[in-house]
Amino acid sequence: MNIMAQYSLSQKLAILSDAAKYDASCASSGTNRRDSRGGKSLGSSEGSGICHAYAPDGRCISLLKILMTNFCIYDCSYCVNRVSSNVQRARFSVDEVVRLTIDFYRRNYIEGLFLSSGIIRSPDATMLDMVRIVEKLRHEENFRGYIHLKTIPDASPELVEKAGLLADRLSINVELPTDASVAKHAPEKKPAQIRKAMADVRARKDAARDRSHTGKRPPRFAPAGQSTQMIIGADGSSDATVLGQSTRLYSGYKLKRVYYSAFSPIRDSSAKLPLISPPLQREHRLYQADWLLRFYQFDLDEITSVTPDGNLDLDIDPKLAWALANRGLFPVDINVAPKEMLLRVPGFGVKLVGRMLQTRRQRTLRYEDIGRMGGSMKKAKAFVTAGGWSPGGLTDSADLRARFAPPPKQLSLF
Amino acid sequence: MAPEDIRWGHEDEPGDLFDQSAVSEQPGGATVPRSFLSMAQSVVWHSDPSRFSRLYAFLWRLNDKPGLMADCADPALSRLRLMEKNVHRCQHKMKAFVRFREVGSPDAPRRSFAAWFEPTHHTIEPTAGFFARRFADMDWRIYSPGVSVIFESGKTRFIEDQPRLDLPEDAGEALWITYFQNIFNPARLNVQAMQSEMPKKYWKNMPEAAAIPDLIASAPERARQMAAAEPTSPPLRAEKILARQRRQGRAPVLGEQ
Numbered sequence: 001m002n003i004m005a006q007y008s009l010s011q012k013l014a015i016l017s018d019a020a021k022y023d024a025s026c027a028s029s030g031t032n033r034r035d036s037r038g039g040k041s042l043g044s045s046e047g048s049g050i051c052h053a054y055a056p057d058g059r060c061i062s063l064l065k066i067l068m069t070n071f072c073i074y075d076c077s078y079c080v081n082r083v084s085s086n087v088q089r090a091r092f093s094v095d096e097v098v099r100l101t102i103d104f105y106r107r108n109y110i111e112g113l114f115l116s117s118g119i120i121r122s123p124d125a126t127m128l129d130m131v132r133i134v135e136k137l138r139h140e141e142n143f144r145g146y147i148h149l150k151t152i153p154d155a156s157p158e159l160v161e162k163a164g165l166l167a168d169r170l171s172i173n174v175e176l177p178t179d180a181s182v183a184k185h186a187p188e189k190k191p192a193q194i195r196k197a198m199a200d201v202r203a204r205k206d207a208a209r210d211r212s213h214t215g216k217r218p219p220r221f222a223p224a225g226q227s228t229q230m231i232i233g234a235d236g237s238s239d240a241t242v243l244g245q246s247t248r249l250y251s252g253y254k255l256k257r258v259y260y261s262a263f264s265p266i267r268d269s270s271a272k273l274p275l276i277s278p279p280l281q282r283e284h285r286l287y288q289a290d291w292l293l294r295f296y297q298f299d300l301d302e303i304t305s306v307t308p309d310g311n312l313d314l315d316i317d318p319k320l321a322w323a324l325a326n327r328g329l330f331p332v333d334i335n336v337a338p339k340e341m342l343l344r345v346p347g348f349g350v351k352l353v354g355r356m357l358q359t360r361r362q363r364t365l366r367y368e369d370i371g372r373m374g375g376s377m378k379k380a381k382a383f384v385t386a387g388g389w390s391p392g393g394l395t396d397s398a399d400l401r402a403r404f405a406p407p408p409k410q411l412s413l414f
Numbered sequence: 415m416a417p418e419d420i421r422w423g424h425e426d427e428p429g430d431l432f433d434q435s436a437v438s439e440q441p442g443g444a445t446v447p448r449s450f451l452s453m454a455q456s457v458v459w460h461s462d463p464s465r466f467s468r469l470y471a472f473l474w475r476l477n478d479k480p481g482l483m484a485d486c487a488d489p490a491l492s493r494l495r496l497m498e499k500n501v502h503r504c505q506h507k508m509k510a511f512v513r514f515r516e517v518g519s520p521d522a523p524r525r526s527f528a529a530w531f532e533p534t535h536h537t538i539e540p541t542a543g544f545f546a547r548r549f550a551d552m553d554w555r556i557y558s559p560g561v562s563v564i565f566e567s568g569k570t571r572f573i574e575d576q577p578r579l580d581l582p583e584d585a586g587e588a589l590w591i592t593y594f595q596n597i598f599n600p601a602r603l604n605v606q607a608m609q610s611e612m613p614k615k616y617w618k619n620m621p622e623a624a625a626i627p628d629l630i631a632s633a634p635e636r637a638r639q640m641a642a643a644e645p646t647s648p649p650l651r652a653e654k655i656l657a658r659q660r661r662q663g664r665a666p667v668l669g670e671q
Contacts, residue, residue, distance in 0.1 A: 010592050017596040035547035039568050044548040050510050051611065053622055055598040056629045058607025065597060073655045083655050084648030103586050104593075106527060106552060107514045142551070188659065264601045280602060355486035362485050369487035374495075 007090050013100065015090040019070040019081050020116060023173075024229055024259040026051070026062045028111035028146040031168040031224035036144055043105060043112070043145035045168070050111055063114040063148060064104050068092055068130055072118030076175070076186035078234045078263060081118045091120075097133045102141055112146030112168075113137070119152060127155035127163070134166040146224070153189065153197045160197065164204055169224040169256070172197050174249065177242045181235035198253040201226050205254075225256035232283055234263040239282070240300075240310030243289055247300050250293075260286045285312040292319055295350055296343045315405040320346040323383055324401055330383040331391050334365050347379030379404065417474050422466040446476060447483045456498045459536040468494060504535045509544055511616045512556055515584040524567070528555045528581055530619055538563055539572060546570050587621040594622040600633035601640065 007015070029049035036042050051060035069091035070081040080087055092100075101113045115133060119126050130149060137143040149167040151160055164170055172194055176182050179191040201222065208221035228249060230242060246258040262283040289312060292298040296319070304310050306321045313321045323330065323346050332341050334356060342353045352375040356365060359373070366387035370377050377384075382394045382403075394400065454469050472490050476482050485491060508531060518526030527549075531538075538556065542563040545554065555564045562576045608626075617623035 010589060013589060013592050014596045017593050021597050021599050036550035037547055039550045042549065042551050044544075046544070046547075050506070052510050053594060053620065054608040054612040055594065056605055056608050056626055056633065057599045057602040058604030058611075059599075059602070060611070061594070061597060064593065073659060075652070075656060084652040086646050086649055100589065104590060106525065106549070107516070107584070107586055107590070108512050108529070108549075109590050262602075264599060280604075358484050359486045362481055365487070372487040372489060372492040374492075 009096055009100075012090040012092055012096070013066070015088050016067045016070060016092060017065065019067045019087070019118075020065045020114075022080065022261060022264060023065065023114070023116060023150070024059075024261045025148065025171065025227055025257065026060050026065060026114065027148075027169070027224075027227070027257065028062045029224070030256065031146060032220060034144050036142075041142035041144050042102070043143050045111070045144070045146055049146075052109055052111065062111045063146065064101055064110045064112070065114040066092070066097070066100075066116075068097065068115060068117040068126075068133070069120055070118050071120050073121075074119055074186070074188040076189065078175075078185055078231055094129065094133050094136060098136050098141060101137060101145075102143065105143070105145055110145075112143075112148070114148040114150075116150035117152070123152040123154035124156050124159060127152045127159045131159055131162050131166070134163065138166050148224075151197065151201075153194045157200055160200060161204060164201065164222040165219055167222060169227060170201055170222045171227045171229070172201075173229040174245070175229070175231060176235055177230055177232075177237040177245045178235070181237065185234060195253075198226060198228070198249075198255070202253045226253065227255055227257040227259060229259040229261055232260050232262050232286065238310040239286060239289070239312045240304035242286060243293065243300055243304060246290060247293060258290065260290070279314060281314045282312070285314060285318060289318045297340055298322070298344075316401065317346070319344065320379060320404060327395055330395050331385050332383065333385045334370075335360055335386065345380050345383050347376055349375075417467065417471040420467065420470065422470070423463075444473070444477060446473065447480065449483050450476060453494060453498050456501045456540070457494055459501050459540050460497045461535045462497065465497060468497075501535050501537070501540075504533055504537045505541045505544075507616065508533055508537050508541050511612070511620060512545075513620055514554060515581040516586065517582060518553070524551070524553055526553045528557065530557050530578065530581065532559060532615075532619065534615075536560065542570055542572070591622050591625055595625050595629060598629055598633075600629070600636040603630065603633040603637070605630055 027049055028045070029047065031045050033046055035044035035046070049062055051062050053061040055061060067081070069089070070087065071089050071091060072079075072081045073083055075082045075084050079085075097113070097115065101110075104110045105112070113134075115130055117126050117130055130152075134147055134149060137147065146169075147167040148169040148171065149163050151163055151170050151172050153172050160170070174182075174191070174194055175186050175189060182189055182191045205221050205225070208218045211217050230245065232242060242260070249255050249258055260283050262280050289303050292303060293300060298319075302322060303312070303318050306318070306325045307313060312318050316324075323344065329341075329344075332345065334342065334345075339353060339357060342348055342356060343350065348356075352370070352373060355373045355375075356370075359365060359369065364387045367377065367381075367389035370380070370386070381389070382391050382397075382400055385391065450473065457465055457469055468490065472482075472494060475490070482488060482491065486495075512529045512531050514527035514529045516525065517528045538558050538561045542556075542565075545556065545563070546565055549565070550568065553566045556562060557576050557579065559578075560574065562573050564571050564573060617626070
């Protein structure tokens, strides 16, 4: 392959978006509110993110998600862009990325840019080019849309500082659930270095909240916070290990999100990796468990102790799995149960529980009220009592799990 | 006036035999919860002709029972909340799926764009502000079968009943389609998830949607090929690059594990 090949902008876009699709994040929410009123600038963000399209893989397209270049001097076995892979290589110029971002934004295709990159020459040289792109967008194009920068872990603190003042979100991928797996699959990456970089971002963000002695507020630093990604299924880590790592990341570095990316077969994959992908259902269950930990006041071991091997039940959601293993706590009376317990009822979400609490201050809740509040009793009915409803023997019936799990499948012969 | 004495409709509609226009002579006024107002401000844009009578009937009941807004399971309120949700969703989809084409010169000091969009509810007016705040440094128009919105030199205005016009081809669309095709991962095909968020009714005004059938059709074969491909040997330059890093003390030997 001629690595000096001259590609058109369209060819580069094809190569460098193909290379970026394994990053799961496409969030564009949660940054500070701003707009372009006055007519001197372009773009806005109003709190919630917008998915401008959906690809046939069901994933949201909110940002122009591209690599600045997919040349890379690292050799991470799970990555399509590792130095030892034979994929086509390309590199955008600073101006090309700026032009694509602005032209897509003006046509209302995107909320902004998610820029990542392979490591070329050195971490600092790569990071410097990425920062130049963002500087140009913000200062020359007066772009006020959303920018997510994947920072290079070994880049100098000054460059990360600059990036955080320009971008809405910074991220650094921890890549794999354990240090041992990183050492095996991403030999050039140092987990300690990645954690230090995340700690730096957290410290810098905390500092940006304090007013100086003159009462002046320092400029906002990465107002949409930092996130990370872990690849699932490329190593042997159990879900308990994965979620344990997430819990430490959320509390230690105040991450906004941990993304789980089911290892996907890639073109030109490394001989070091399993060629079968883990079921996408595993990724889905991990996200559900992640939500229970953050918004439903579950403890890690409550979720992971349900199965002996520490892996989540793929057939039923983790809250239902927990409830089935703790039937002694049910049924609960939805007219008197405390909020914490209502949140633990399978099928009840945070919004619905809020409505139930509000309405039961007015009157007694009946079974059919739940549907009118936008909820569903399909899962919940075995676990609650309400006006006009008692589950009777349903809660303890032996076939309760079977009512929710998909019927057993014959194993594939291939 | 009691809800059963009012018939809601458009001024132009032929009236009923017993209709009389009733503009109240008494200066009226009612105290309503703020939460009702914010709900009503969305519900009035719903396409259901019963929206006004439903809102009024509920307002009438609120008069006697101000706590009613807190009863999330009241059937009338829950119907209004659903209508509110439908309008919000329609507004959200408009913000997402409007596709502008450039109708002026890309080098003009103020660039100029236009789009054709078909909302489910009366969504153009309540959503125009979003576009005005976002695209303030350019001129744009969003045409639709009912009301269209025009934003020129920072001023928003609405016009009615514009005929559908053909917008000129836009070179930017080809790049967008290229992006859409390549960000898709054929190993994760999930058509149902795509369609529940991006219903087919929007596709005809979205340039990238034309690429969807081919992407779906070729996905299983592409995924199979990726999985079946033998690992290849690394390109020659890989060993050189890794050797250099080893000298700098960064990387272990390729294939060492």
